[in-house]
Amino acid sequence: MTKKILLATEKAFAKPAVDGITKVFADAKYELIKLENYTEHADFVTAIKTVDGVIIRSDKANSDVINAAENLKIIVRAGAGFDNIDLEACTAKEITAMNTPGQNSNAVAELALGMMVYLARNGYNGKSGTELRGKKVGIHAYGNVGYYVAQIAKGFGMEVYAFDPFVPAEKMEKDGIKKVEDVKELYKTCEYISLHLPKTKDTVNSINYDLLSLMPEGACLINTARKEVVCEDSLMKIFNERKDFRFGTDVAGDKDEEMKQFAPRYFATPKKMGAQTEEANINAGVAAANQIVNFFEKGDITFKVNK
Numbered sequence: 001m002t003k004k005i006l007l008a009t010e011k012a013f014a015k016p017a018v019d020g021i022t023k024v025f026a027d028a029k030y031e032l033i034k035l036e037n038y039t040e041h042a043d044f045v046t047a048i049k050t051v052d053g054v055i056i057r058s059d060k061a062n063s064d065v066i067n068a069a070e071n072l073k074i075i076v077r078a079g080a081g082f083d084n085i086d087l088e089a090c091t092a093k094e095i096t097a098m099n100t101p102g103q104n105s106n107a108v109a110e111l112a113l114g115m116m117v118y119l120a121r122n123g124y125n126g127k128s129g130t131e132l133r134g135k136k137v138g139i140h141a142y143g144n145v146g147y148y149v150a151q152i153a154k155g156f157g158m159e160v161y162a163f164d165p166f167v168p169a170e171k172m173e174k175d176g177i178k179k180v181e182d183v184k185e186l187y188k189t190c191e192y193i194s195l196h197l198p199k200t201k202d203t204v205n206s207i208n209y210d211l212l213s214l215m216p217e218g219a220c221l222i223n224t225a226r227k228e229v230v231c232e233d234s235l236m237k238i239f240n241e242r243k244d245f246r247f248g249t250d251v252a253g254d255k256d257e258e259m260k261q262f263a264p265r266y267f268a269t270p271k272k273m274g275a276q277t278e279e280a281n282i283n284a285g286v287a288a289a290n291q292i293v294n295f296f297e298k299g300d301i302t303f304k305v306n307k
């Protein structure tokens with residue numbers, strides 16, 4: 001029997017990406033059902049009921065979604081972070097959960113550097129700003145996005161440092177950047193810090209006053225990761241204490257409205273858009289579609305993230 005696949009994207013992919021996904025499933029003779037730009041979580045719960053596979057982005061695949069699925073065998077998060085999927089619920093129902101690591105990383109990295117320029121130039125308000133050349137940038141968690149941030153930052157003439165206990169110094173040296181062994185050292189050393197941590201129970205609120213207060217004069221924090229990793233009370237305290245502190249985020253927190261008083265030292269994209277480029281949509285979306293076909297046709301479980 002032909003497989004039924006759902007594309008559930010609250011924030012829709014660009015058309016060429018949807019065309020690419022459509023082609024992969026048409027070639028495999030699978031049926032594709034699209035639920036794009038939906039506004040009610042209940043619509044996702046209803047749509048997942050009868051499908052065999054699903055592609056999502058940051059869509060919340062919590063237990064009510066997973067438990068509503070009667071035939072689901074695979075869920076693929078077209079992107080990196082899978083903190084939006086209830087992995088335990090998937091495992092309990094023997095559903096394979098995957099991500100598509102690396103596919104949208106360059107898009108996120110370009111936005112991180114774009115926000116650095118925006119903040120260095122005072123939100124383009126015409127007043128004299130500063131340059132990135134010669135400044136030190138610290139990458140907090142050196143994965144796929146961190147790698148691209150490092151490469152682009154080097155193009156700007158920045159000195160690049162990274163903290164990541166899971167990545168060996170040799171790899172960082174090969175990439176032309178310096179490994180910092182102690183996270184506090186990273187914050188002490190770098191005017192610019194770019195966050196690329198996943199959201200886990202250990203990272204929530206981990207970017208706190210103790211770390212931020214170590215940053216040198218002209219401090220600029222960029223968050224294109226998850227809002228929960230930054231402690232908002234700490235941010236508020238720092239903004240009030242230091243007139244030089246700047247913060248740019250693609251994942252605005254709950255205090256976004258209040259933070260706007262600090263503009264142009266504060267900037268938040270109106271909607272999370274780090275991965276929102278045609279190229280990233282095509283890369284991640286088509287990779288997700290191929291992973292689903294390879295899973296059903298070949299039993300391929302590369303990129304499985306649950307037990």
Ligand code: 3PG
Nearest residue numbers: 057058079080081275276
């Ligand atoms: C990711 O984890 O891949 C990014 O945060 C992008 O998320 P998005 O697909 O919802 O834009």
